Amino acid sequence: xxxxxxTNLPTANLTRRRVLQGMAATGGTLAxxxxxxxxxxxxxxxxxxxxxxxxxxxxxxxxxxxxxxxGDPTAESVIIWxxxxxxxxxxxxxxxxxxxxxxxQVATDPEFKTITARGNVTAxxxxxxxxxxxxxxxxxxxxYYYRFIATLDQREATSRVGRTRTAPGAGDDVSAxxxxxxxCSNYEAGFFRSYRDLADRDDLEFVLHLGDYTYEYETGGYKxxxxxxxxxxxxxxxxxxxxxFRIRQGTYRQDEDLADLxxxxxxxxxxxxxxxxxxxxxxxxxxxxxxxxQDYQALKQSASRAYFEWMPVRVRPDAQAQHLxxxxxYGPLLEIIxxxxxxxxxxxxxQSGDHWMNSDPDFMRAAGRENRTMMGRSQFxxxxxxLSSSTAKWQIIANExxxxxxxxxxxxxxxxxxxxxxTVGLPEHGIPLNPDQWxxxxxxxxxxxDLIAGQPDKNVVFLTGDIHSSWASDIPKDVFGxxxxxxxxxxxxxxxxxxxxxxxxxxxxxxxxxxxxxxxxLLRTGQDLLTGIDRxxxxxxxxxxxxxxxxxxxxxxxxDWHFVDHVLSKDTRFRLGRSFQxxxxxxxxRPVGAGLNREATVY
Numbered sequence: 285x286x287x288x289x290x291t292n293l294p295t296a297n298l299t300r301r302r303v304l305q306g307m308a309a310t311g312g313t314l315a316x317x318x319x320x321x322x323x324x325x326x327x328x329x330x331x332x333x334x335x336x337x338x339x340x341x342x343x344x345x346x347x348x349x350x351x352x353x354x355g356d357p358t359a360e361s362v363i364i365w366x367x368x369x370x371x372x373x374x375x376x377x378x379x380x381x382x383x384x385x386x387x388x389q390v391a392t393d394p395e396f397k398t399i400t401a402r403g404n405v406t407a408x409x410x411x412x413x414x415x416x417x418x419x420x421x422x423x424x425x426x427x428y429y430y431r432f433i434a435t436l437d438q439r440e441a442t443s444r445v446g447r448t449r450t451a452p453g454a455g456d457d458v459s460a461x462x463x464x465x466x467x468c469s470n471y472e473a474g475f476f477r478s479y480r481d482l483a484d485r486d487d488l489e490f491v492l493h494l495g496d497y498t499y500e501y502e503t504g505g506y507k508x509x510x511x512x513x514x515x516x517x518x519x520x521x522x523x524x525x526x527x528x529f530r531i532r533q534g535t536y537r538q539d540e541d542l543a544d545l546x547x548x549x550x551x552x553x554x555x556x557x558x559x560x561x562x563x564x565x566x567x568x569x570x571x572x573x574x575x576x577x578q579d580y581q582a583l584k585q586s587a588s589r590a591y592f593e594w595m596p597v598r599v600r601p602d603a604q605a606q607h608l609x610x611x612x613x614y615g616p617l618l619e620i621i622x623x624x625x626x627x628x629x630x631x632x633x634x635q636s637g638d639h640w641m642n643s644d645p646d647f648m649r650a651a652g653r654e655n656r657t658m659m660g661r662s663q664f665x666x667x668x669x670x671l672s673s674s675t676a677k678w679q680i681i682a683n684e685x686x687x688x689x690x691x692x693x694x695x696x697x698x699x700x701x702x703x704x705x706x707t708v709g710l711p712e713h714g715i716p717l718n719p720d721q722w723x724x725x726x727x728x729x730x731x732x733x734d735l736i737a738g739q740p741d742k743n744v745v746f747l748t749g750d751i752h753s754s755w756a757s758d759i760p761k762d763v764f765g766x767x768x769x770x771x772x773x774x775x776x777x778x779x780x781x782x783x784x785x786x787x788x789x790x791x792x793x794x795x796x797x798x799x800x801x802x803x804x805x806l807l808r809t810g811q812d813l814l815t816g817i818d819r820x821x822x823x824x825x826x827x828x829x830x831x832x833x834x835x836x837x838x839x840x841x842x843x844d845w846h847f848v849d850h851v852l853s854k855d856t857r858f859r860l861g862r863s864f865q866x867x868x869x870x871x872x873x874r875p876v877g878a879g880l881n882r883e884a885t886v887y
Contacts, residue, residue: 346372347434347441350537353546354448355553355596356612357490359424359456362448362550363596364388366432367414367537368407376412376534377527383408387433390419394429394445407434412530414593424453425615427887446547447887449489452615460837461614462487462880467494467556467684467749468783469542471517472501473508473791474851476541478784478831481846481858483545486885488833490549492620494749495556495684496786497595498532500573509791514852522573524583529590537594541854546596549887553597554608554622556684556750560587563632563720566660570635570642609663611670618836619676623667625684628660633719651724652711658725668735671742677868678836683748685721687729688757688778688820689713696768713763721750736775737761743868745841746778747834752788754828754845755780756864756873758820766820774820774872779843779864781832782825785851789826822873823862830861835880840867844879 350367366386367376374381383406390401401421407413415432422428428450432443452458464482482491499506503520507513518535519528536542545551557564561583562571568580588606592599599608609624633647644650659667671679681687691714694704704710712730716723723729736744736759746759758766758774765771782788789810794803807826815821828847835842845861860879866872 343439343441347436348432348443350376350534351543351547352430352432352443352446353596354430354446354550356598356610357449357451357550357552358612359451359453359615360422361418361420362422362428362450363416363598364390364419364430364446364448365414365416365594365596366443367412367534367594368432368434370407370413370434370436374409374413375531377530379409379412379527381409381413382436384413385435386415387435388415388417388419388430389433390422390428390430392426392428394447396429396431400428411593412590416593416596418598422450424450424456425458426450444547448550449886451613452617454613454615456615458615458617460835461489461618462833462835462884462886464488464491465494465747465749465779465781465832465834465843466491466784467781468496468558468752468786469536470496470499470501470506470508470783470786471536471539472499472503472506472513472515473787474514474785474829475854476539476784477848477851477854477856477858478829478846479539479545480541480854481848482831483541483548485833485882486887487880487882488549489886491545491551492682492747493551493553494682494747494781495554496558496749496783497553497555498536499558499786500532500561505573506787508785508787509794509850509852510797511795512852514785523587524578526586526589529587530593533590533594551596552612552620552622552682553595554624554682554684555591555626557626559591560584560626563636564626565629565631566627568631570632570639572637574637574639576638607663609666611674613676616676617838618678618680619670619674620680620682621667621670621674622682623659623663623684625658628663629658629725630656633716633724647719648715649709649711651716651719652709652713652726654727656725657728658722659728664728664731667732671735671744672739674742677743677838678841679742679744680836680841681744681746683746683778685750686718686748686755686778686780687722687732687746688755688759688818689726689729689763690717690721690723690814690818691715691763692717692817693764693767698764698768701764714767718751733759733761733775743841743866744776744871745836745866746776747832747843748778748780749783751780752783752786753780754782754823754825754830754861755821756823756843756862756875758822758872760820767818769819772819776871777841777864777866777873779832779834779873782828782830782845782847784831785829788829790828822875823864825861828861830858833880833882838868840865842876842880 353365370381500523561569561574612620633644757778759776760766761773762771811824830847833844847861
C-alpha cells in the first residue's frame with residue numbers, strides 16, 4: 285500500500301445523481317447551502333477543557349460539510365482533498381479549532397473492500413483545516429474511490445465517498461479521451477446548472493476548469509441576467525484578506541452541484557484573474573475590484589494560499605511551490621499543457637475603474653511591441669520546451685484568455701496596410717478590441733504561432749475560457765493574409781467555452797425581460813459582423829451559458845457546446861448548441877453535424 289503526506293503549503297451521479305446521493309449517505313452526507321450548518325447553534329457537547337465539539341448523530345454531516353474533491357491525475361497518482369470542521373464555530377477563515385487526525389483511504393470499490401492506498405494526516409487551523417494528499421502508487425487508467433475518516437474526542441466521522449480516475453500510462457493503447465471544459469462561475473449571477481450536468485455525465489473522464497472558479501466581488505457588485513442576484517455570497521464585501529478568500533472558497537464548496545461534480549470526477553484547474561482581482565497582472569490589478577493604493581502582493585499571497593489550500597491542484601516544486609503552470613499526460617494520445625497567463629504578464633494596456641488614467645494612450649501601437657509578455661521569460665521557455673518536446677499525438681493548451689485575434693483591420697489594401705505597420709507602427713494583426721487577452725501581447729502570440737507552424741507534426745488545440753461566450757476558430761498563421769483571403773493557412777484550432785454563470789454580452793445588455801428578443805437579434809447581428817471581419821472565426825455565440833464536452837481520438841478532436849436556457853433556476857434544461865472538429869494533420873475548426881454520444885461511459 286502507498287502512503288503519502290499532506291501537501292498543504294506552509295506559506296502559501298458518482299454514476300448518476302441517485303448514485304452520488306446514495307454513496308454520500310453511505311459515507312457521510314453533504315449538507316447544502318451557503319452557510320455552515322450549526323455555526324450559530326448551541327454546542328452539542330464540550331470536552332474537559334470546555335472546547336465546543338460537534339456531537340452525536342450529526343458528526344458525519346457536520347465534520348465534512350465541504351465534501352471531497354480530487355484532481356491532477358497522473359498514471360500513478362491523484363490529488364485528493366477534503367476539509368474537516370472540528371467544532372461549530374471553526375468555519376472557513378476563522379483560524380480556530382483543534383487539530384484533527386485524519387485517515388485517508390483509496391480503494392478500487394465503493395465499499396472499500398479492497399483498499400489500495402491509505403495514510404494519515406492532520407487537519408489544522410494553520411491550513412484552514414483542509415487536507416490535501418497526493419495519493420501515489422496507483423494503477424493507470426483505473427477508477428478509484430476515496431474517503432476520509434476524522435477522529436476527535438474518541439469519535440469518528442467518515443466523509444462521503446468520492447470517485448476519481450487515473451490517467452493512462454505512457455505505453456497504454458488509448459483510442460479516445462473525453463472530458464468536460466468550463467470556466468467563470470460567479471456565485472451570485474446564477475445556479476451552477478452546468479456543474480450538475482457535468483457531474484451526471486459518465487462519459488467524461490475529468491473536467492478541465494479554465495479559471496474564475498471563484499469571484500472576488502462584494503455581494504451585488506456583479507449581478508447576473510436581467511440585473512438579478514440569484515443568491516448571496518460570503519463574505520459580503522470584496523475579498524482582500526486570507527480569511528476572506530477562505531470564506532469565499534468555503535461558500536462555493538457548499539454548493540450542492542459543485543460539490544457533486546468534485547466528488548464525481550477529477551478536476552484539472554488553473555486560475556485566471558477573479559480568484560485574485562479583476563484583470564490582475566504581475567505587480568497589481570487594473571480592474572474595478574482593486575483599489576488604488578491597495579497592497580497587491582499581500583492580496584496575491586493571501587489569494588494564492590487559499591487557492592492552494594482549497595483546490596485539488598499539484599503545484600510545481602520550484603519557486604517556493606508557487607508555480608501553477610504544468611503539464612499532464614494522457615498516454616500517447618494527449619498532453620495537456622497548462623500555462624499561467626496571469627501571474628507573470630505585463631500590465632494591461634487599457635485599464636478600468638479608478639485605474640483608467642493609467643491606460644496607455646498609445647495602446648494600438650503598444651499592443652504589438654516586441655517586449656510585451658504575457659507568460660514571462662521563464663514560463664515562455666518552459667512552454668516552448670513542453671510544446672516542442674511533446675510526443676503525444678495531440679497537444680491541448682489549457683488557455684485562460686482568448687488566443688485568436690479579435691481585431692479590426694487598419695486597411696484591407698496591402699500597400700496601405702504595410703505602410704501603417706512599417707511607418708506608423710500599428711500592429712501587424714490590427715487594432716485590438718480586448719487587450720486583456722492575447723491581443724494585448726501580439727508579438728509573443730506570434731512567437732507561439734511560429735513555433736507551432738515550425739512543427740507540422742504537432743496537432744495543437746487551444747481550449748479557452750474567460751470571455752463568457754462561445755467561439756470556434758482557426759488560428760491563422762498570417763493574420764492579414766487570412767483576412768484578405770490571400771493565405772488562409774491555420775496552424776491550430778481554438779474552442780472557447782461559455783461561462784457557467786458569469787455575465788456574458790446578453791446578460792450585460794438585457795437589463796429587463798422586455799428587451800430579451802431585440803437583444804438576441806442585436807447579438808446575432810454582432811456575431812455575423814465579427815465573423816465577416818475576422819474570417820478565422822467560424823462560429824460565435826454571445827447569448828448562452830454552459831460548458832464544452834471534448835473528445836480527443838486518433839483522427840480528430842471534437843468539441844460540443846452544451847447550453848443552458850438560463851441560470852436563474854437550478855432545474856432549467858440543457859441542449860446541444862453546436863459541434864466542431866479539428867482533424868489530425870488538418871488544423872483549423874470545421875463544423876460537424878452530430879454531437880458526441882453522451883451515453884457512452886468510462887465509469
